Amino acid sequence: GQQVMQIPQYQHVQEGEDFTTYCNSSTTLSNIQWYKQRPGGHPVFLIQLVKSGEVKKQKRLTFQFGEAKKNSSLHITATQTTDVGTYFCAVTNAGGTSYGKLTFGQGTILTVHP
Amino acid sequence: EAQVTQNPRYLITVTGKKLTVTCSQNMNHEYMSWYRQDPGLGLRQIYYSMNVEVTDKGDVPEGYKVSRKEKRNFPLILESPSPNQTSLYFCASSSREWGEQYFGPGTRLTVT
Numbered sequence: 001g002q003q004v005m006q007i008p009q010y011q012h013v014q015e016g017e018d019f020t021t022y023c024n025s026s027t028t029l030s031n032i033q034w035y036k037q038r039p040g041g042h043p044v045f046l047i048q049l050v051k052s053g054e055v056k057k058q059k060r061l062t063f064q065f066g067e068a069k070k071n072s073s074l075h076i077t078a079t080q081t082t083d084v085g086t087y088f089c090a091v092t093n094a095g096g097t098s099y100g101k102l103t104f105g106q107g108t109i110l111t112v113h114p
Numbered sequence: 115e116a117q118v119t120q121n122p123r124y125l126i127t128v129t130g131k132k133l134t135v136t137c138s139q140n141m142n143h144e145y146m147s148w149y150r151q152d153p154g155l156g157l158r159q160i161y162y163s164m165n166v167e168v169t170d171k172g173d174v175p176e177g178y179k180v181s182r183k184e185k186r187n188f189p190l191i192l193e194s195p196s197p198n199q200t201s202l203y204f205c206a207s208s209s210r211e212w213g214e215q216y217f218g219p220g221t222r223l224t225v226t
Contacts, residue, residue, distance in 0.1 A: 009154070031212060042204060042217040043157065088156060092212045101172060102147070102212065104157040 003027075004091050006105030014113050019076040021108035023089035032072045033090040033102070034063060043088060046074075079112045086110070116141045118218035120205050126224045127195055135190045135221050137205030145208040146188040147172070147215070148180065150201040157204065163188055164211070195225040 005024045013019050023032065031050045035043040047056055049065035049072060056063045062075040076083055089105040118139045127133055139146065147162040149172075159172030163182040177199055179191040188207075192199060202222050206215040 006156070033214065035215075042220050043206075043215070044217070045214040048214065090157075090215070101159060101162060101170075102215065103159070103173070104149075106154060106156040 004089065004103055004105045006089055006108060008108055009106060010109050010111070012111045012113065013079050015081060016078050019079050019083070019110055020073055021087050021089075021110075022071065022073050023091070023105050024071045025091060027070070029069045029072075030092045032065060034072075034074050035088045035090060035104075036085050037088065037107075038085040041085075076110075079110070081112050081114055084110060084112050116216070118205055118207055118216050120203075120218040120221050122221060123219060124222050126226065128226055129196055130194050133192050133195060133223075135192075135203060135205075135223070137188045137190065137218060138186050139188075139205075139207040139216070140186065141207060141209065141216065142185065143207035143209050143216070144185070145211060145213070146182065147206045147208075148178070148188070148190045149204045149206065150174065150199075151204060151220075152201050160190070160203075195223075197225050199223065200225050 007022050033048045034046040037043045047063050052069050053067045054065040060077045064073045086107040086109045088107045090102045121136045144165050148160040149157040151157050158174045160178050161172050161180040163169045166185050169180050202220050204220050205218040208215050
């Protein structure tokens with residue numbers, strides 16, 4: 001089945017520092033989604049990337065989809081304590097026939113120290 | 115309010131005692147899924163459904179059953195729970211194939 005590696009597993013930062021999490025696949029992806037899960041909460045959709053080389057921004061968050069559509073990154077500029085949580089990528093295979101099947105990465109747990 | 119609801123939110127049970135976790139969405143979504151979340155493993159898809167009476171296995175379907183008799187409901191059934199099914203379970207729905215997933219609040223299950 002689809003494999004996706006997400007790194008790092010944990011990241012501790014001081015408030016104000018930047019943060020990046022990466023998602024890597026050995027196969028070409030159809031699209032990639034990013035989710036945020038606050039401690040004790042449920043995953044909440046952030047964004048979907050579809051096009052090769054696509055870059056999208058949401059305030060302090062920047063999302064990139066690699067040119068080969070095999071990797072993606074989520075970058076947070078100047079982290080705040082409200083950014084604490086686990087960030088997941090979720091992917092679907094290009095040319096896949098498993099309708100509705102999303103594969104999630106292992107997640108990156110972000111801790112922000114005030 | 116558009117939402118996905120799950121019940122119960124917390125459940126402690128014993129090995130072998132059949133249980134059902136209900137999931138309901140009020141957004142008229144065609145696609146629904148069940149995931150389990152375990153530390154270090156992320157979210158793993160158990161089953162998903164593309165529409166009423168159409169379901170398929172995800173990555174970890176063993177020990178679980180689902181049904182989709184109505185569009186809004188997608189219950190998860192554990193016929194004979196075992197301790198390795200202790201986990202946090204999420205139901206999710208989507209309006210599009212591979213679209214944005216709307217997650218329920220989660221059900222924390224402990225099987226002793």
